[in-house]
Amino acid sequence: MSRAWDDIKMIEQITSCKRYCITASMILFAVFAFSAESTHAADAKKKTVERHTHHVVGLFCVEREADLREAVKQLPDLVFVSADFNKAEVVLSYDTKVLFPNMNDGQRVQRLDNMFKSVSSHTFSIKPLRPIADDKLTLIKIPVAGLDCKACSYGAYRAVHGIDGVEIATASFKAGLVTALIDPKKTNRIALEAALKQRGVAVK
Amino acid sequence: MLRRSLPLVLLNCLVPFLQTNVVAAEDNPRSYFESHCVTCHDSELKKGGLDLTVLKFDLSKSANFTQWVKIYDRIDTGEMPPKKKARPPAAETKSVKAWLHDALIDAEKVVLKKRGQTGLRRLTRAEYENTVRDLFDMPGIALKGELPADGSAHGFDKNSDALDISHVNIAKYMEAANRILDLAIATRPNPPTVQKRRISLANRGGFVAHVIMNGDGVLLRDKKPDPDFPPAGEHRHIDQGAHEQIGSFRTGSTVGLFRHEDESFSPYFIEHVTIYPGRYRVRTSLWSFHWDKGRVLPARGTEAARLSVVQLTGDGRGGQHPSYVLGYYDAPSIESKEHELITWLNHNEIIGFNTASLAPTANYSRKGRAMAFTGPGIACDWLDIEGPLHEVWPPIAHQRLFGKLPLVEFRNDQTPKVSAPQRQRIRQLGAGRNRPDPESGIWTVQSKSPTNDADRLLASFLPKAFRRPVDQEVRQRYVAKFQERFKAGDCFETAMRWVYRAALCSPDFLYHVEPAGTLDQHAIANRLSYFLWNSMPDERLRQLANAGELKSKEVLRSEVERLLKDERSQRFVEDFLGQWLKLKQIAATDPDRKLYPEFSAYLQDSMVAESRAYFCELIDKDLDASYLVKSDFAMLNEKLAVHYGIPGVHGSQIRRVQLPADSQRGGFLTQAAVLKITANGTTTSPVPRGAFVMERLLGQMPEPPPPNIPAVEPDVRGASTIREQLEKHKANASCATCHLKIDPPGFALESFDVIGGFRTRYRSIGEGDPAPRGSIDPFIGISFKLGQPVDASGVIPDGRTFNGINDWKSLIAADRESLLRNLAKQLVIYSTGSDISFSERDEIAAIVKSVSKKKGGIRTLIHEIIQNELFRAK
Secondary structure (H helix, E strand, C coil): CHHHHHHHHHHHHHHCCHHHHHHHHHHHHHHHHHHHHHHHHHHHHCCCCEEEEEEEECCCCCCHHHHHHHHHHCCCCCEEEEEECCCCEEEEEECHHHHCCCCCHHHHHHHHHHHHHHHCCCCCEEECCCCCCHHHCEEEEEEEECCCCHHHHHHHHHHHHCCCCEEEEEEECCCCEEEEEECCCCCCHHHHHHHHHHCCCEEC | CHHHCCCHHHHHHHHHHHHCCCCCHHHCHHHHHHHHCCCCCCCCCCHHHCCCCCCCCCCCCHHHHHHHHHHHHHHHHCCCCCCCCCCCCHHHHHHHHHHHHHHHHHHHHHHHHHHCCCCCEECCHHHHHHHHHHHHCCCCCCCHHHCCCCCCECCECCCCCCCCCCHHHHHHHHHHHHHHHHHHCCCCCCCCCCEEEEECCCCCCCHHHHHHHCCCEEEEECCEECCCCCCCCCCCCCCHHHHHHHCCCCCCCEEEECCCCECCECCEECCCCCCCCEEEEEEEEEEEEEEECCEEECCCCCEEEEEEEEECECCCCECCCCCEEEEEEEECECCCEEEEEEEEECCCEEEEEECCCCCCCCCCCCCCHHHHCEEEEEEEEEEEEEEEECCCCCCHHHHHHHCCCCEEECCCCCCCCCECCCCCCCCCCCCCCCCCCCCCCCEEECCCCHHHHHHHHHHHHHHHHHCCCCCHHHHHHHHHHHHHHHHCCECHHHHHHHHHHHHHCCHHHHEECCCCCCCCHHHHHHHHHHHHCCCCCCHHHHHHHHCCHHHCHHHHHHHHHHHHHCCCHHHHHHHHHHHHCCHHHCCCCCCCCCCCCCCCHHHHHHHHHHHHHHHHHHHHCCCCHHHHCCCCEEEECHHHHHHHCCCCCCCCCCEEEECCCCCCCCCHHHCHHHHHHCCCCCCCCHHHHHHHHHHHHCCCCCCCCCCCCCCCCCCCCCCCCHHHHHHHHCCCHHHHHHHHHHHHHHHHHHHECCCCCECCEEEECCCCEECCCCCCCCCCCCCCEEEEECCCEEECCCCCEEECHHHHHHHHHCCHHHHHHHHHHHHHHHHHCCCCCHHHHHHHHHHHHHHHHCCCCHHHHHHHHHHCHHHHHC
16 A cells, blocks of 8 residues: 555656646556455465564573574574664564464564574563663663573573563673663662572672 | 109100100110209209290190200200210210100101191282283383282291281282283383483483582583583572573583482482383493593593482472482493493383492582582483383283284274273373373274183183193183173273283282192292292293103203293392391491491492392302302402402402402301391491301301390490400300300401491590591591400300401301201292291201212202202192
8 A cells, every 4th residue: 555655646746737646646546446456365475574673581691692593593484683682672574464464563572472482491582672761771780700601691680680670681790790771760779689699699 | 852853744744755665764865854954954943944844745836846846956966965064975865866856756747747838828029029020021010019018937038927918918919900900901002102312410400400500510521511511619500490491401411420319419310201111221321530620530440320210209309219229330431431221110210320439529518619629520421211112012911911802992982881991191290301192092902702712811811820720610710700891891801801800819829829748840830930030930831830841850950050040040049138148138227427437328239239149159150058158259349349458340340359368258247238237337246246147157046135134235435345245244144155156156247347347446436546548438538436456256166266257267167068058948948938847857958968969069059959859849
């Protein structure tokens, strides 16, 4: 439909005559309606692949991007486009009609989430984009010490990311740092540090 | 007054007997007893608890008979009259002995005529389990543990006096029969899918992953620390769940463990939980290393790892201790070594693991954890498990029950009046990753001629199960039961199952059915196989019995050889030694950890393996009876060799090792297993050890301790020795007589501690000098001290002295005949299920004489026993 309206606008510019333009529009619309009816089945089979951006949970360090790519490879009809580590977002390319027929956005994200969990032993999860603007969030940085181990970093990440009010978190014992972008109305640094200590993390 | 003349009671009893016996006047037993016995054994002195003034000579009464046998034995051995008293003329003693001997035999004949010889006896638990295993070709089905414990009489559980039966036994037999049939009957058209799985020791949710996160182990790759899983040091790995999600333990890395199994740590390969009982192929790859604060270096030698089978119980989170040990396997330094075995696994059984040869150590809460630890480790690359393995389908167990009848899908719509066979839902405990096959409906055997098939199948099964031909009349009773159930609406399988369960709970199956008098061919076949295999006869023995060929001495001899060469003879070795030398009680005591910190389950299992291997060697090489107490070789692995202080033995496998000339080892009595069994875990005492030697090796049953005499308790504080305490104890005259015989072997064995280690000083947790480490693993902490010196000298009852264990062994080993006689007695009791009666002593003597004449050893003894009338007619 959007392509049809673009065509109408183009004709308007060419003819510069509204009278003819209305007539032409009506003709074109009728032609389009007729042709759309006849080619509906063919269009449905055509892939209308588009890029979609989602919030991703589990992207706790830069090295995890490679794991995310591997996870996407295991999912048919999904293409990894890019990942934004700082925003915890992933851009995927897929055809909603093929992958998620007759689903609304909420259902689509829920299905995606299940797919990612199943191929990543629940270490990746897909969520809707964050509703709160970054300027309303506070970045907390907590120096930590521990083994340079990806799974340990994930353990520290799980400890803070599970807290209500934490929008994005990162953890890396290699860097010796846990960060969290928090909603200050819901949580604070003390709660984060307590959660880390409870998990066995040495907070410096 | 009574002391002056032969008591009236005795006279009254003896006189009528004497009148019927030809005894010369001068050899009259009355005057013999009056002159040499009554002085001490009257109502006043009553020495040794014997009062001849009231003891009747009524040999028909069991208690009297036993007492007179004891009197005979004292005179026969020369123990009575006492040496310090005037000795009676030899001819007089001989005459009295002959008179008493004949009187006892005559009296016994009357009793045996009424009672028969070996009484009717049921299968022991071990016999029952082995019989089922062999009957159904299910070599690992576990039934023994579910049955009530057997009693014991005359040293063995095979004795009819101990094998009673109660409603509890019957209920348990019925449960067991159901389990057997559940397992034996095929319920699907095809065998279960063979699943092969490679498992890491650090499997998900397991203990091992937890402890290596905390420094009691490490992950290794290419014989180096896994770069993706740094060893725990100042910091430990956090969040096991996070590691499992990320896949830290699924990388194929090797697991290196420093920690030994303990109360809170039981390593399992939990990703395989057996669903379908059967044979499984198990392979594993092991090596050892020296860990030095983050570096992997060559190990100190070959370490040993244990594989075991653990039955999951309850919610399946753990099975605690191993159900049984599969074996100990070498883990050479740095080089991976693969081991393979095929074993039977039951439902919900898993494979357990232990770093057997390592000292107990824990870095878990220690500062610096693995990165501060220096010491040995054992690495497990992987464990493969494959199965269930079926060579044929339906399995042999099913074919024994249903022959070649086809398995078809049961369709209720086609046979609405027939009840479907019951099927149990498979429930898998724990965290196994192996999965059951999808259900494929109800499959069952189909018969187009049910009664004929039932008759045919029972004609094949019953003689095997009952170990003898079965009359048609008996079989027809079972067929009638089948028809009854079949007509009532049971399907063919259910009706047959009902009959098979009845057969497995019948006396014909549960009892040794032996005719009175001389045994028939099938009873001989049974006796032979239950002696040397502890199980039912095989097809060949049955055929020989059917053909009557077991009458032939040559055939019997060749069959004994065949049975001894078969691996099933290990059951005899285990069962006989388990009771004769009480090896079954090896775990009855836990040695004190402060006094004996070097003790471990590996050492204990090695002890038992040594005694079994030694007995096998005596049989294989036909070594003479002196080897029971003295030998120039031992059967050792590295663990035992280190324990005994013998260098040059490496690895976990038991092998024959030549002993140094001055070694204290050699023979059963200086084997650690026997020494542990005869101690209480904390201290040793010459009394129980001496009693063990008398009863088990020398065949002299010691008198029970008199009432109201407190036991002698060794002093663990180290202030006084057990010998000093026994000297005080023997000041009591009633104690002294027995202790003169009991204590000497015990004194000789004082050179060995409660775990069979050689000692010259007692270990103490109180007073004493600092103890040198000796051969104790440098990673084991020691806190005990060295207390009083050990005195292993003594005097044997005939007055000869010994100065230490080797002296004593030489004295005892010289009397081969006594040792051989005792072993013959033990084997006859074990194999016939009945004690040796007084009249059978002559047969035992004949066996011993024959073995000695042939200059034979233990193998010859077994042959002679089986060829003897005692075995074939008792």
